[in-house]
Amino acid sequence: MAGLAPEVAAMVHAGARALRDGNAGRANALLDQACQLAPAHPEPLRYLAILQLHTQRAPLAMATLQRALALAPADPLLHSDLGTAQSACGAGDAALASWRRACALDPGQAMAWFNLGRNLQQRGETAGAIEALEQATNLAPDLLPALLLLGDALTHAGRFESAALRYHDALRLHPACGDAWRGLSNIKTVALADADATLLQAQLRRHDIADSDRVAMGHALGKLEEDRGRLDAAFAAFADANALQKRLTPWRAQAFWHYVEQALAASAALPAPVDPTLGHDVIFIVGLPRSGSTLFEQILAAHPQVEGASELPDLGIVLQQESQRLGIAYPHWVAQAGPDDWHRLGHAYLQRTAAWRSRRPRFTDKQPDNWKHAGILRAMLPAATVIETRRDPLETAWSCFKQQFYSQPHFANDLHDIATVLQVSQRAMDIWRTRAPTRIHLHHYEALLAMPEDRIHALLDDCGLAFDPASLDFHLAQRSVRTASAAQVRQPLRGDTARARAYGTLLDPLRKALATFP
Template sequence: MSAAPTDRKTAWAVAQRLREGGSIGAAADAVVALWQTAQGDRGETLAALDFLTECGAHGRALPVVHVARQRWRGDAPIAARAGEIALALGLFDEAAGALREAITLNPKQGAAWLRLAHCRRFEADDTDVQRLRRAWSGTDFDEATRTCIGFAFGKALDDLGDYALAARVLTEANALARKTSPWRVDDWRRFVDAQLRASALPALPVDAEFNPIFVVGMPRSGTTLVASTLARHAEVRDRGELNWVPALRNLLAEQRQSHNPQALATIARLIRAQMQRDDAPARFHLDKNPLNFRYLDFIAACFPNARIVHCRRDARDTALSIWMQHFAHADLGFAYDFADIAEVRKDGAKLMTHWQSRLALATIEVDYEAFVAGPQTQRDRLDAFLGLERDATHPVAAENPAIVTTASVWQVRQPVYTHALQRWRNYAPYLPALTALFPAPPA
């Protein structure tokens, strides 16, 4: 789709409507065509890149950002976007180069520091470690940027095995992040209590032509690993971490329409469109937003035939892994305090028990430790649960996912390994809350 300058606002509106209707491929096509008529406009280029990445169309964004980097050399925001896009596609060397350029041009780009840390596992003589060390020792950064540098440097120190310094750096970074987080434990407790007391929602009829999978659990419990493994099957499409379920569920609640079957049906059609999209058809479509465990009653009402994959992991390893990440979404604001993580973990288990006793959703539980110990065995369990035939051309660790935008972006593209098992033991001497607030693993 091309458009004259006077029609550009309308053309963008059309692209937005296509995206909202689930026609992601058509929306991406429209925006790329629109950008091609205005390649010399930096604002239009940045808008196109933002739109494409928000759609998950990183493959379409890559040639756009390559052109942009050639046209606007020395442009820090464009270099940062180039790094973001390449990282999501698993182009780690390209990503690191672009992110280094972005940081050199403007060291106050916090997200660029975070993404650089996730391009690889650091070695002792890595120049990027020295870059992070100097930045952390500097005084020229605002708190938001320093927070990002702290999480990035902490990750590098963990890679190097300097757990004592990593604990100190990450303690400060988490304290900074918590200062600006809107998440409050009292709000969480009220929400959980309301969910446990809520009356049942009316269930819509089963839509036999749509089979959604929701991978849920605590963040950092293996949801990305499980989702990417499932997506290697030709009959499964992984849509990543979608926010449609919480956003639309909360919209209905605000409008007091949660028990209105017509309103539920409208919302279910919207979610279905965002999961099915307009690419090649598949038997299953997957949403791996881990916090969807909060809303399984809503999912059951909209999609009675949904399959739930509940990921679990050692409590201390989960808590540590959450605490070591800087999350963008406000719903994950509990990540910066071990007491808050413990509260969410406890109540998450309570909610899952409640849903399993009350809902008829087909559910399977996958333990991270079991997956790491025997990935093919767990793949077989998942295939049997979904009724998928073994696809011999896709063994568990043989193929990398196309797009990953979570903190697992590097790890999920590596062979399944045991490095993350019992990781909490490295930090127990320096983080007493880990052993005080979370149960010990089984002997």
Template structure:
């Protein structure tokens, strides 16, 4: 929020504390009425304060209006405001809590569910936990009561600033949470909960370097704090530093050999380094102890899928559904094999789950994407798009993504690098890395599989190391990317060697290796400064096919631009514009490979790619689908088959629904 908006909200909150409910309601109504009228700026007459209208201000206005209405005895109006608020911001914990208070006297069962939902979206809401404690105690739900009381004890033990910052973080006020937490740490520099919280806020702000340093320091200071070790291990895995994550997991297991969560964490990290045999062994032993663990069945399925055992993976996903019929990740995992066909009965079961009021938001999102895929396979474009659109809209509402910030970030790359800034004599001179960049769903996994079939090339995965280096450079006085061209030759060499050292664990014995992180297209300037001899391949696909394929995909993390047709179209345009800049300032250094050309002339394109990489032609690259290797991207099953063209023009049956995307891409048909 801007300072102007914060002043308005602060004034309304003051009025609420003074019990001036009618003035609060009228002020909020002015804001909401202006939003309905499509006005950008208004003067709130009841407060005599000007303000710019934004979704964040609308969200706070709906919430404060509901609180004032409840306190004024207008429960029906309060509930209507809260239902509208939750529809627009389904993960807003305080809205669910307030709805619980509104329903306490009329529908205690529904009120209890609202308090439960509130704690799922914001575990720092002590009031909701206290309400649930009464419910669980009255219903004699002993296991739930125990967990509830543990959380209450934990929250009550937190210093008030840390609890407040935790609440702010879960409500999406990240910068304010960061400020409160840092102020507390100035007074108590090594408070473990505050250090872990600041790291978690850093992750959400994508300040990964800061977060990693904080958690590493916390683990060093408190070696027996397993919560800190788990947070550190989770972040390492998120950053793609799986070898380090395995090391931390094994240290944790040595201290707690019987811990279920530690074993699961180790198995997840082992999947990351490609040790699938050991990972699946851990998952299967956990399931032998207790088969009613749907999340473990799904994790096992992911490991089996990465190994190429698709049939066994499908069985694992189906078993998860048998144990939990509302477990959305299991349905989406089936859809995400790209080869599984849902039966009419299973589609009906999924649709019934989505319509349940008790289903969690995360499960609903997953099932919507799975239904979209299921009905697309059956040729029902209208129903398919309905679910794709619903899943995307729900997912987007949980994100704080603004395409304008991304466009500015890509423009900054253009401003930061000119042709004169590149000198092949500086940086690390290694020729090992081959970067495959582009948009997700553009055919990069196919190109990786082709190259990884060569005897002199190791396939790895989507490595996070360039993103990590870029993040570390953001901490300088002159932020990244504007500071890259001023780095000394010594630092450029060190950064290039750091990249090679960090990625060594993912390699085998081949002289070349692939880094298939699509988003690295943003950082090509950085890559060519620290690794001037690295090869860069830009995977391209017909923009409509590429963008719509991304819109249909529920990504594990990142790719936040993909949950809106407008956003994904604008992102494609910004990507294309930046790639044109890289070609101008780095002539001949980037090879663009169009997916459609590969389908039309596999041998010709393979020879062109190999020549660009300085590799001799090998027949194995044409028989890429026979290559056995770990693949963890959504296209894993597709690249284990010979080439086919059924993916071309998949957007056309949905043509009438894609006007927004076509307008952004300037497609006329």
């Protein structure tokens, strides 16, 4: 704040304290006044923009920061904050450019490197994310979020030993850090060490930890006990963690059932597409989590014509934006949409995902929840391929129960809810497949394990891809895998992946729940 009059500097400090204390009204009054008293100084404007960001006024924050940059175009903090505002407005490319500019102007700014790395990671640019996050952690070794994200990025890149080191660095800062324990547990091919077990059990005995951390540590304890063959203890740990999460974020089975029934009805009759070739670039891989979808994507992504994009949010975002435009919740507007509407929405999705076609002509979108939208794709992206993956129901359900999911509320916190979703989703997909039999194809995980070459040939055929031997060596593919199966799909196929049956009668309630559905 060099150059500010002392009383204006004090006003900016008071505004920052008011924002910290949650008094947005007072903060706004103080910072507005400071900007009026010092119109030629960028720092009051920067703090005003931070307030505007905190109060969900990102476009206004972006305009305020542009005013500040007109006064100080080489200020790295302004460029870094502008990146945050641009990102909040959906201008991802501009945000990355702003963060890169901030890093170039002042390479010693840890937060600019962190923001750059975080957003590169979200875009699937894992190599660049690792480089930026390593810069952030070198500059600020105690920056916990950077350590965690670096661990995640290294995991996605298949560098599991380096990832584990970063998670352990995080635990040295915060031994009850649930995200660090979740990261270690998600390296599923490596068991926790004895020292990890001792630390984990000590943290779980504490009474001063956040519920979210306790849930993550409970899942880590479950994996630890399963790896050691103590299945009673493993079941209890998973059950306790999920019960706590369900209390925190209840999931509504009835609302889910009604939603699917509405989607089935709304998509029964759709108009013929304007362009039947639209969407040929896209291969959607859908199905419940833990059903083998990451493995199928890895096989496809090993093909020289296919980019593996992992779990993209874009289809859901396009549909949500249309709901907001119409003021009608999806799927209630589906029956009203005409051919031109679907054509427009299909182009919007392809525009949002264009970066994934920059190196290879086709790409995979492996967002599991996209199965809910499979019924409308024959109108929106009529040439897209949909691969539905299924695994043994008991194994799928139990694997979901053991996996902590970031997005909550989630059906995986309760065994009966998992059974409900499994049965309802499969019924819906069976109906949608009869409506688009040439575009929606069912593939079974166990069949792939039993006859890998035959099933890989069939998978490529269903996608309209010529056979390439690289798909047989999918585990050698060098790509970012941004799911909980990142370690598993970098190994050759194994036939001994079943885990649920070893739990015996402990899973009888789950078997009963699965049997109650036709």
